[in-house]
Amino acid sequence: MRTGGKQYRVAEGDKIAVEKLAGDAGDKIELGDILLAGEGSELKDASKVKVSAEIIAQAKSEKVIVFKKRRRHNYRRRNGHRQQMTLLRIVSVG
Template sequence: MFAIVRTGGKQYRVAAGDKIVVEKLEGEAGASISLGDVLMAGDGSELKSVEGLLVSAEIVAQGRGEKIIVFKKRRRHNYRRRNGHRQYHTILKITAIGDHKDEGQSKQAKASPEAAPAAAEA
């Protein structure tokens, strides 16, 4: 099964067991996170519904990318500026695709209305 998720303004095609490098996400190495912005999911050539679909991932490492040199120059004006930048990123390992949001909460919400009138009557 595969899914297309959006994080950090970019889209990634992921499957269980894949490792991807994304924009920095909060969390320590070893922590589990869930990516809830699933755009598409499927199995082979067959597409599945993305209603409430989650992609579970584990943070492998936090790091920084390669250094990028930003060089500005205006000819004939003796203007030269040199700057460097290293972008922060997070390496994720996809653990599962297909967890659903609010499974536990919906069960509790269904149980709560039944329990509330009984408590009010007593």
């Protein structure tokens, strides 16, 4: 499946962290952008497959330090950034 510009391989019962989605903890959502579906060597029509998920929590990911420096100009800037993310539990696939 694809959400937030990234692709994820999911199965029923998986827990994943994705880019922030609208909703509160406990809400059920449908993820419709399915790229490939199947088990083993058997492939199914991905356009008919839906993935249901439950939002566990809205959280922030780990801090990333952004450091800029220009040599010999006494220029240094230090910033931090924490990306918003949503924790999902995959309820059903299909």
